[in-house]
Amino acid sequence: xxxxxxxxxxxxxxxxxxxxxxxxxxxxxxxxxxxxxxxxxxxxxxxxxxxxxxxxxxxxxxxxxxxxxxxxxxxxxxxxxxxxxxxxxxxxxxxxxxxxxxxxxxxxxxxxxxxxxxxxxxxxxxxxxxxxxxxxxxxxxxxxxxxxxxxxxxxxxxxxxxxxxxxxxxxxxxxxxxxxxxxxxxxxxxxxxxxxxxxxxxxxxxxxxxxxxxxxxxxxxxxxxxxxxxxxxxxxxxxxxxxxxxxxxxxxxxxxxxxxxxxxxxxxxxxxxxxxxxxxxxxxxxxxxxxxxxxxxxxxxxxxxxxxxxxxxxxxxxxxxxx
Amino acid sequence: xxxxxxxxxxxxxxxxxxxxxxxxxxxxxxxxxxxxxxxxxxxxxxxxxxxxxxxxxxxxxxxxxxxxxxxxxxxxxxxxxxxxxxxxxxxxxxxxxxxxxxxxxxxxxxxxxxxxxxxxxxxxxxxxxxxxxxxxxxxxxxxxxxxxxxxxxxxxxxxxxxxxxxxxxxxxxxxxxxxxxxxxxxxxxxxxxxxxxxxxxxxxxxxxxxxxxxxxxxxxxxxxxxxxxxxxxxxxxxxxxxxxxxxxxxxxxxxxxxxxxxxxxxxxxxxxxxxxxxxxxxxxxxxxxxxxxxxxxxxxxxxxxxxxxxxxxxxxxxxxxxxxxxxxxxxxxxxxxxxxxxxxxxxxxxxxxxxxxxxxxxxxxxxxxxxxxxxxxxxxxxxxxxxxxxxxxxxxxxxxxxxxxxxxxxxxxxxxxxxxxxxxxxxxxxxxxxxxxxxxxxxxxxxxxxxxxxxxxxxxxxxxxxxxxxxxxxxxxxxxxxxxxxxxxxxxxxxxxxxxxxxxxxxxxxxxxxxxxxxxxxxxxxxxxxxxxxxxxxxxxxxxxxxxxxxxxxxxxxxxxxxxxxxxxx
Numbered sequence: 001x002x003x004x005x006x007x008x009x010x011x012x013x014x015x016x017x018x019x020x021x022x023x024x025x026x027x028x029x030x031x032x033x034x035x036x037x038x039x040x041x042x043x044x045x046x047x048x049x050x051x052x053x054x055x056x057x058x059x060x061x062x063x064x065x066x067x068x069x070x071x072x073x074x075x076x077x078x079x080x081x082x083x084x085x086x087x088x089x090x091x092x093x094x095x096x097x098x099x100x101x102x103x104x105x106x107x108x109x110x111x112x113x114x115x116x117x118x119x120x121x122x123x124x125x126x127x128x129x130x131x132x133x134x135x136x137x138x139x140x141x142x143x144x145x146x147x148x149x150x151x152x153x154x155x156x157x158x159x160x161x162x163x164x165x166x167x168x169x170x171x172x173x174x175x176x177x178x179x180x181x182x183x184x185x186x187x188x189x190x191x192x193x194x195x196x197x198x199x200x201x202x203x204x205x206x207x208x209x210x211x212x213x214x215x216x217x218x219x220x221x222x223x224x225x226x227x228x229x230x231x232x233x234x235x236x237x238x239x240x241x242x243x244x245x246x247x248x249x250x251x252x253x254x255x256x257x258x259x260x261x262x263x264x265x266x267x268x269x270x271x272x273x274x275x276x277x278x279x280x281x282x283x284x285x286x287x288x289x290x291x292x293x294x295x296x297x298x299x300x301x302x303x304x305x306x307x308x309x310x311x312x313x314x315x316x317x318x319x320x321x322x323x
Numbered sequence: 324x325x326x327x328x329x330x331x332x333x334x335x336x337x338x339x340x341x342x343x344x345x346x347x348x349x350x351x352x353x354x355x356x357x358x359x360x361x362x363x364x365x366x367x368x369x370x371x372x373x374x375x376x377x378x379x380x381x382x383x384x385x386x387x388x389x390x391x392x393x394x395x396x397x398x399x400x401x402x403x404x405x406x407x408x409x410x411x412x413x414x415x416x417x418x419x420x421x422x423x424x425x426x427x428x429x430x431x432x433x434x435x436x437x438x439x440x441x442x443x444x445x446x447x448x449x450x451x452x453x454x455x456x457x458x459x460x461x462x463x464x465x466x467x468x469x470x471x472x473x474x475x476x477x478x479x480x481x482x483x484x485x486x487x488x489x490x491x492x493x494x495x496x497x498x499x500x501x502x503x504x505x506x507x508x509x510x511x512x513x514x515x516x517x518x519x520x521x522x523x524x525x526x527x528x529x530x531x532x533x534x535x536x537x538x539x540x541x542x543x544x545x546x547x548x549x550x551x552x553x554x555x556x557x558x559x560x561x562x563x564x565x566x567x568x569x570x571x572x573x574x575x576x577x578x579x580x581x582x583x584x585x586x587x588x589x590x591x592x593x594x595x596x597x598x599x600x601x602x603x604x605x606x607x608x609x610x611x612x613x614x615x616x617x618x619x620x621x622x623x624x625x626x627x628x629x630x631x632x633x634x635x636x637x638x639x640x641x642x643x644x645x646x647x648x649x650x651x652x653x654x655x656x657x658x659x660x661x662x663x664x665x666x667x668x669x670x671x672x673x674x675x676x677x678x679x680x681x682x683x684x685x686x687x688x689x690x691x692x693x694x695x696x697x698x699x700x701x702x703x704x705x706x707x708x709x710x711x712x713x714x715x716x717x718x719x720x721x722x723x724x725x726x727x728x729x730x731x732x733x734x735x736x737x738x739x740x741x742x743x744x745x746x747x748x749x750x751x752x753x754x755x756x757x758x759x760x761x762x763x764x765x766x767x768x769x770x771x772x773x774x775x776x777x778x779x780x781x782x783x784x785x786x787x788x789x790x791x792x793x794x795x796x797x798x799x800x801x802x803x804x805x806x807x808x809x810x811x812x813x814x815x816x817x818x819x820x821x822x823x824x825x826x827x828x829x830x831x832x833x834x835x836x837x838x839x840x841x842x843x844x845x846x847x848x849x850x851x852x853x854x855x856x857x858x859x860x861x862x863x864x865x866x867x868x869x870x871x872x873x874x875x876x877x878x879x880x881x882x883x884x885x886x887x888x889x890x891x892x893x
Contacts, residue, residue, distance in 0.1 A: 117685060197704065200612040200750055204575075207613065214546040214606055219613045220575025228574040229615025236617045236642075243638065246688050303615060304704075311617070311642045312702040315694070 031055050039189045042158050057185045060165050068286045072163050075148045076285030080277050086139040089278035092271050098128020099268050103178040110257045115238045122237040132271045133227050142224035149293045152198035163290030170291045173272045187265040194301035201300050226296035230263035233306045247318040259306040266298030325362050325461035327422040332360040332464035336423035336450045354468035359508040362461045367506050368437035371488045385436040387856040390483045390528035394591040395656035398729035399816045400857040404866035404893045406819040410833045410843045416890035419459035421446050426882035428873030429480040431854040438862050447479035449495050463508030469496050475524035476544040478876040483528035487556050498523035498540050512559035522547045528588045539585025543603040549584035565632035567620045577614045582606035583621040587651040587725050596629040603649040609764040610750050617642040623650050624671050636686035640675045648675040651725040670795045672728045672739040674721030680795040692798035695791035696741040699782050705748035714778045718746035719766040727813035731836045737795045738814045738822050744769045790824050802839030809878035813854030825851025827880040849883025850874035865890040
């Protein structure tokens with residue numbers, strides 16, 4: 001068993017998602033009571049929706065009702081307008097297929113144990129995702145997303161998450177990527193665990209200008225940082241796990257897999273939403289915006305969790321004994 | 324002692340007005356060009372320093388030819404006159420006052436053997452003297468002409484020179500490298516490595532290897548892009564540059580402000596032709612949200628091919644750092660048995676508070692030590708507001724700051740001097756004021772805060788500094804000696820089982836390497852923020868130990884201007 005905790009990390013924290021490694025290529029997910037409460041609070045749902053063990057996105061969706069955010073709809077429409085004709089559906093479809101394959105292979109990657117020196121099993125997982133990232137960068141997708149989408153204030157995050165819950169056609173695409181219903185729920189809810197940290201991640205346009213320490217023009221758009229950063233953390237596992245073998249426990253290793261899957265899920269949501277711009281037009285504009293903003297939030301939360309649970313290894317977390 | 328009252332180079336430093344304005348140093352220098360004053364230059368033996376001498380420096384009892392003693396930077400002398408049994412009789416041989424004013428003494432002198440041996444001693448801002456190492460007589464002195472509005476973040480120090488053939492090399496506060504004639508002190512050439520207006524600066528001692536002067540830069544608080552340069556020692560031309568922020572592993576254009584500067588002296592494995600560069604914080608210091616990912620090659624050890632500068636491997640001690648946990652302390656190379664196999668290893672004692680022992684060939688971690696200073700809420704992320712921050716240790720000062728560690732190969736013990744107090748951190752989108760340092764957030768340290776509730780004493784013992792002896796293979800702490808005051812600078816070991824170190828209270832101490840017992844000490848009356856060196860002089864049949872006492876730099880309890888040399892007859 002492994003746990004995915006809120007920060008600050010405490011291994012004994014009872015407020016943790018609990019994952020159980022299964023024989024199949026999926027991992028069971030349950031949500032702790034506090035996360036369930038936080039998630040519902042963020043969404044503005046005051047009624048009781050089952051116990052954590054039976055908590056599902058469809059229950060939450062039903063509780064939210066059928067409304068939609070006109071604000072997000074306008075944002076989605078603006079992004080669709082900016083990018084119509086620029087998105088290459090084939091590139092993104094291929095990328096999503098590759099991400100699904102990567103998710104499918106995660107148990108095997110974990111079972112293989114520590115990567116060998118200079119081996120790249122984790123970088124191989126992200127190769128298709130980088131294709132989508134590069135394409136979206138090239139067409140100005142991230143700049144458009146940052147221009148139109150809300151910042152991760154408490155209000156912005158609540159609106160985004162509400163709409164992401166309602167965007168059933170979008171979130172259900174995660175099923176194609178190998179996520180169970182419980183995992184989809186946990187993935188969407190993961191943004192709840194990092195609400196404070198998400199505030200660290202501000203749009204580049206909100207950075208102070210004329211700063212001597214860095215040029216804000218060099219800072220990538222928020223959603224580019226979310227996607228690119230997530231992939232960098234996954235890629236880094238090849239080197240990190242091998243180089244720090246002496247410090248890595250099974251639990252740390254498991255968490256690396258779990259956060260990888262969460263971030264790939266976030267990327268899949270973002271890519272699916274972008275793909276819709278290229279033609280299918282299956283998603284409402286508000287759902288499109290929520291998919292982009294929510295997918296990025298999931299990837300940011302995943303990065304923060306990955307850093308805390310896998311890369312920054314305190315003495316309490318580390319394995320005993322040297323090589 | 325030489326009369327320095329009319330020494331133009333000394334007077335130039337004394338007449339330089341330095342004003343700290345916010346995070347800048349406004350320098351009003353009387354110099355438009357460098358100045359050299361000659362006293363007794365003809366006394367310097369004209370025997371060039373060869374590569375063979377540099378390669379053998381670490382094992383040559385008569386010499387200390389580079390910052391860390393030898394390329395491995397063990398700061399270990401093979402001179403064996405001073406022992407645990409007789410160190411109680413160690414006495415002051417000569418004490419020299421730099422004459423340049425108080426403070427800015429963080430350096431490590433270089434000793435070129437001869438008759439007499441010559442000491443090349445530096446202090447800030449960019450002042451060098453060639454001294455008779457037997458008595459402190461000045462052969463020549465030199466002061467570099469720094470421009471105004473330079474931006475070294477943490478003081479105007481200089482930590483030492485490199486020597487090769489007939490030249491002395493010093494980095495400058497405006498991020499240049501100068502070559503001086505070692506016999507006359509006259510400047511030969513200047514290499515402009517980077518623009519100080521962009522935030523670049525330099526205080527490190529360069530190192531010469533295989534006809535290259537190796538240097539990095541400071542500037543990690545000003546959004547620069549770090550690098551390592553190799554410079555032709557004869558002409559001053561750049562031979563290669565290796566940027567320490569790889570573009571393809573940063574998002575957007577953030578690599579351009581990624582810092583990761585090499586602001587302390589690299590170590591070199593002469594067997595494998597590998598440079599081990601200590602790297603600093605990513606930029607901006609405490610707002611990682613604008614630079615996602617692991618932020619290579621920050622906060623650790625970067626191994627480079629010495630011939631090309633090509634990266635070999637990198638170890639990051641604080642990935643995606645929020646706490647300014649640089650790893651500037653020079654890596655220490657050593658050989659040791661690990662699980663029955665003799666291996667070449669490198670270790671790093673950075674601000675994050677552990678010693679990382681790695682395979683020198685590939686950088687795989689062999690062991691991470693027990694903490695060498697207290698830890699508290701380590702890696703807790705900064706909240707938006709300072710008042711919401713927990714106390715966090717190590718503080719933003721470390722851990723081990725730039726303090727060079729020393730190693731005793733006989734007892735397999737590394738000695739680390741470290742700071743020991745908590746910080747509070749915050750991130751926020753503070754309003755930026757033109758010309759001010761911008762860290763993206765902020766931090767403070769407990770000793771600078773009044774009317775706050777400190778952590779309980781079981782979490783922070785109230786000592787501001789500590790020296791720790793530990794086994795880099797097992798990672799176990801052998802002993803510690805806690806200090807009342809800020810503690811910067813390094814230590815030095817002897818072949819006979821001693822380790823010398825100073826502290827912020829001005830105590831210069833000789834410890835027994837195994838037990839940590841204080842066997843001898845001498846109070847120099849000013850903070851010892853520098854690192855000791857030692858040599859044996861066949862001409863006098865004495866072993867000498869030199870240390871600078873004058874404080875300076877980031878944290879300094881009491882300033883002064885002394886270079887103290889102790890000796891013992893064989």
